[in-house]
Amino acid sequence: xxxxxxxxxxxxxxxxxxxxxxxxxxxxxxxxxxxxxxxxxxxxxxxxxxxxxxxxxxxxxxxxxxxxxxxxxxxxxxxxxxxxxxxxxxxxxxxxxxxxxxxxxxxxxxxxxxxxxxxxxxxxxxxxxxxxxxxxxxxxxxxxxxxxxxxxxxxxxxxxxxxxxxxxxxxxxxxxxxxxxxxxxxxxxxxxxxxxxxxxxxxxxxxxxxxxxxxxxxxxxxxxxxxxxxxxxxxxxxxxxxxxxxxxxxxxxxxxxxxxxxxxxxxxxxxx
Amino acid sequence: xxxxxxxxxxxxxxxxxxxxxxxxxxxxxxxxxxxxxxxxxxxxxxxxxxxxxxxxxxxxxxxxxxxxxxxxxxxxxxxxxxxxxxxxxxxxxxxxxxxxxxxxxxxxxxxxxxxxxxxxxxxxxxxxxxxxxxxxxxxxxxxxxxxxxxxxxxxxxxxxxxxxxxxxxxxxxxxxxxxxxxxxxxxxxxxxxxxxxxxxxxxxxxxxxxxxxxxxxxxxxxxxxxxxxxxxxxxxxxxxxxxxxxxxxxxxxxxxx
Numbered sequence: 055x056x057x058x059x060x061x062x063x064x065x066x067x068x069x070x071x072x073x074x075x076x077x078x079x080x081x082x083x084x085x086x087x088x089x090x091x092x093x094x095x096x097x098x099x100x101x102x103x104x105x106x107x108x109x110x111x112x113x114x115x116x117x118x119x120x121x122x123x124x125x126x127x128x129x130x131x132x133x134x135x136x137x138x139x140x141x142x143x144x145x146x147x148x149x150x151x152x153x154x155x156x157x158x159x160x161x162x163x164x165x166x167x168x169x170x171x172x173x174x175x176x177x178x179x180x181x182x183x184x185x186x187x188x189x190x191x192x193x194x195x196x197x198x199x200x201x202x203x204x205x206x207x208x209x210x211x212x213x214x215x216x217x218x219x220x221x222x223x224x225x226x227x228x229x230x231x232x233x234x235x236x237x238x239x240x241x242x243x244x245x246x247x248x249x250x251x252x253x254x255x256x257x258x259x260x261x262x263x264x265x266x267x268x269x270x271x272x273x274x275x276x277x278x279x280x281x282x283x284x285x286x287x288x289x290x291x292x293x294x295x296x297x298x299x300x301x302x303x304x305x306x307x308x309x310x311x312x313x314x315x316x317x318x319x320x321x322x323x324x325x326x
Numbered sequence: 327x328x329x330x331x332x333x334x335x336x337x338x339x340x341x342x343x344x345x346x347x348x349x350x351x352x353x354x355x356x357x358x359x360x361x362x363x364x365x366x367x368x369x370x371x372x373x374x375x376x377x378x379x380x381x382x383x384x385x386x387x388x389x390x391x392x393x394x395x396x397x398x399x400x401x402x403x404x405x406x407x408x409x410x411x412x413x414x415x416x417x418x419x420x421x422x423x424x425x426x427x428x429x430x431x432x433x434x435x436x437x438x439x440x441x442x443x444x445x446x447x448x449x450x451x452x453x454x455x456x457x458x459x460x461x462x463x464x465x466x467x468x469x470x471x472x473x474x475x476x477x478x479x480x481x482x483x484x485x486x487x488x489x490x491x492x493x494x495x496x497x498x499x500x501x502x503x504x505x506x507x508x509x510x511x512x513x514x515x516x517x518x519x520x521x522x523x524x525x526x527x528x529x530x531x532x533x534x535x536x537x538x539x540x541x542x543x544x545x546x547x548x549x550x551x552x553x554x555x556x557x558x559x560x561x562x563x564x565x566x567x568x569x570x571x572x573x574x575x576x577x578x579x580x581x582x583x
Contacts, residue, residue: 204486207504211485255504255522257483 056164059171059299060189062213064205066176068197069234072270072280073292074173075103077193079279080296082137086168089128091159092142093185094175095150101141104131105277115143118155124162133282138167148181156184178212187217191228193261193299197235198246203255206231210256230261232295237266238311249309262295264288265308344512346531346551349412350401351383351575357396364404375405385413385432394421477513484509484523493529505545511535525570526553533572538582542568552577 061074071094078090092100095115101107106129112122117140124140131137140159143150163170174185186192192213196206213227214220220227233252240246253260264270269286273279281296283289287308294304354360368375380401384392398408410428411418422429478492480499486506490497497511500518507523509515514536515527521539528535528550535549542564547554549572559579567582 204504204506207483207486208506210483211488211507214485215488254520255502257502 056167056170057191058160058164058189059169059191059193060174060186061171061193061195062174062182062186062209063176063195063202064178064182064209065197065202068195068202069264069270070176070195071099071103071173072274073193073195073232073234073264074171075100075279076273076281076289076292077296077299078137078169078171079131079134079281080292081169081171081299082131082134083281084296084300085136086300087136087166088169088171089138089140089163089167090171090173091140092173093151093181094173095142095181096144096147097175098142098144100139100173101129102277103274104139104279106131106139106141107277110141113141113143114159115146115150117159118152119150124159133278148175148179148184151181151184153184153187157188160188178208182209183212183216186213186227189213189217189227190219191230193230193232194256194258195232195234196252196256198233198237198241198248198252200247203247203252206256210258229258230299231256231258232262232264233260234264235266236263236309238309242311260306261298262291263306263309264291264295344530344532348378348380349383350380350406350408351385352387352397355384355387355389355392355397357393357400360397361400361403364400364406368404377405377407379407379409381410381412381430382408382427383412384418387414390415390417392418392421394418394425394427398425398427478511483519486523491529502541503539503544505543514538524548527570528572535572537570538568540567541565542579547577547579549577554579 061070061077063070074090078088081088090100090104091114092098093114094100101110109129112127114127116122117124117127127140129139129141131139160170172185172189175181194206194209196202210229213229217227219225231253233249236249237246241248249263265287267286267288269283269288270280273283280286280288281292284293291308294307297304352360382397392414394411401408408427410430411422412430413432419429476492476494477496477498480490480497481501483501484490484499484503484507486504489508489510490499491510493512495511496513496516497509498516498518499509502519503509503517503521503523503525505522508526509517509523510526510529512530513527513532515525515538517525517539519539520541520543522543522545524546525537525544526548527537531550533550537547537549542559544559545556547559547570549570552572554577563579563581568579569582570577570579572578
């Protein structure tokens with residue numbers, strides 16, 4: 055039975071789409087048949103991050119409105135087997151999504167896939183609520199800053215009340231915290247919230263910590279999910295995150311300030 | 327809840343109720359002094375003076391004989407309706423009754439007095455006292471309907487945007503109340519965790535209610551409508567266990583040790 059995982063945050067720009075792309079890629083690399091759905095109708099981004107923007111013909115809204123079949127809209131990833139992308143429509147708005155339509159699409163996907171990742175739009179309105187409504191698990195993406203933490207807190211409240219599991223009073227959604235853009239230097243200097251601060255306020259299980267990294271920006275612009283860049287810190291951190299999502303016990307990395315070696319100090323080598 | 331008087335054909339039933347009530351605390355017994363102040367208040371907030379029932383609290387006055395009649399007349403001139411008097415000497419009590427007003431015992435004695443009134447069947451003790459009388463007589467039933475003693479237990483974090491309320495009694499939160507969340511209770515609020523959001527105790531006017539938390543970082547604290555914002559809280563009290571009460575007519579925040 056497929057697991058439906060929503061990647062959400064409340065606040066925009068914290069790394070939802072990057073994380074959805076990276077984690078989906080990681081799951082597919084481990085042999086899990088995975089589909090990642092862009093729920094950000096009107097502000098489509100996932101196709102760019104996944105590097106398949108030139109292959110989009112049909113989208114989620116077309117499928118929901120019966121203008122295209124699901125298989126016509128699904129885009130097969132070129133790099134990894136087992137990975138599919140269901141893009142959002144760029145020309146419609148979020149009212150084009152209906153709860154029944156989304157339920158139907160997810161039910162069909164459940165037959166074929168192990169993991170269904172829903173990339174939520176920012177905010178707490180219709181698009182975000184539909185992305186989370188049918189979820190079994192939620193990955194709450196949070197940056198180490200107060201506004202992001204508060205918005206994540208708000209989203210956690212909605213996950214506990216405005217979802218199918220909450221309405222049917224079945225087992226609650228399994229909530230995971232993913233801290234992104236973590237910069238240990240700036241945490242130490244007091245510019246950013248510490249990991250402990252975030253965990254204390256949100257009080258949910260930590261799934262992973264992604265350091266602020268040049269590799270992420272590079273990956274986004276190249277349209278290659280950062281999980282493929284296994285030599286980078288962010289790539290390794292996402293790989294750890296995927297392992298934990300699959301139930302493996304991985305020690306936390308990249309949360310402490312690294313002492314710069316003599317060479318890197320002399321040549322000013324940045325973290326990659 | 328009701329005190330069933332007899333059998334089937336009842337003309338009325340007594341109901342217990344807790345109503346928010348404006349208390350007018352008199353620092354002066356001089357009707358003209360009161361008139362001047364009321365006139366200036368009336369111009370500031372005319373909406374408040376719409377035949378608003380008030381209880382005249384005369385505890386702070388040290389005069390055995392008040393011109394209650396004139397004070398009441400001044401109030402009515404300004405669209406305040408005195409319904410009862412609180413505190414004062416025996417002559418004050420007698421003149422309150424003579425004017426058709428109820429009389430309440432002073433604040434510190436009030437609880438004991440209210441309970442005493444259960445047996446005495448006195449007409450003077452108005453709704454508030456009746457509610458307590460019922461509680462005393464039939465505690466089990468009181469918990470159900472007037473709910474004064476119904477405690478609500480909430481396990482988990484109260485998150486931003488969420489509101490948890492106990493409209494009939496105390497609220498106990500086992501977890502944190504995060505910034506942007508709101509907890510409300512008719513009685514006291516106990517937070518076994520950090521209190522970062524808004525906490526409003528005694529929402530129906532119970533000034534005896536308190537707020538207790540393991541870590542104080544509240545955006546707003548209120549007991550019976552008397553509130554303090556985070557900005558008003560002594561920063562030395564923040565981040566530590568604290569208790570909040572309404573004493574000496576103001577909100578008092580103390581370390582809880």
